[in-house]
Amino acid sequence: MTGPNLGAGAAGRAARPVQRRGLLWAVFVTVVILTALAFFAIGRLSGAPQQISDDGPDAGFARDMQVHHAQAVEMALIIRDTSTNEEIRAVAYDIATTQQHQKGQMFAWLQGWGLSQAGKGAPMAWMGAGSGDHGQSHGASAAAAPQSQMEGMATPEQMQALRAASGTEADRLFTDLMIRHHQGGVAMATAAVNLAETARVRDFAAGLVEAQSAEILALQDLRARL
Incomplete structure (x- = not known):
């Protein structure tokens, strides 16, 4: 009887360190998770709206x-x-859905930063926000269009012409x-x-x-085939 009892006691003593290690590991994992959650909460709180300048490049780009x-x-x-051109229609659908979604993302940024959707400065003024070589890398592009009009925007007359066009003429004008x-x-x-x-704005802009x-x-290739 003594032998089995001693064996059971030895097994119990051997199991206790394993149990303790398991308990310590569980505690460690819990602490890591709670610490991560704490840092996440701090990060959310530290991302206060006033940290993003209302007239800075991040807000200007988003607007x-x-x-x-x-x-x-x-x-x-x-x-x-x-259009009756299925390729044109497919391209148009992709542009509409993708850019509408991206608009929503940028709208949410400004909300999260506690900033208004409309800025006080002129369009594209943020592109001159840099100084020295850093800001001059695209000074030429910023100066290429009036501050009152963003680069690449169609004029009201061009938009009306697109609405009035039909057939291949409309497809060509659209492209x-x-x-x-x-x-x-x-x-x-590129300026952004x-x-x-x-990093959020820089990464988004790089993807864009x-x-x-x-x-x-793709549009140039399509235009050449119309």
């Missing part, structure tokens, strides 16, 4: 690119309703306007990559440069 995207969506919906519109968008996004203070540059090439 101006929303306006820029809004016109692209409008042009895309116009041609999608009038011409959208190529120019995307080129302006790439210039604005270089000037934005937050890549996507719209690819779309420009």
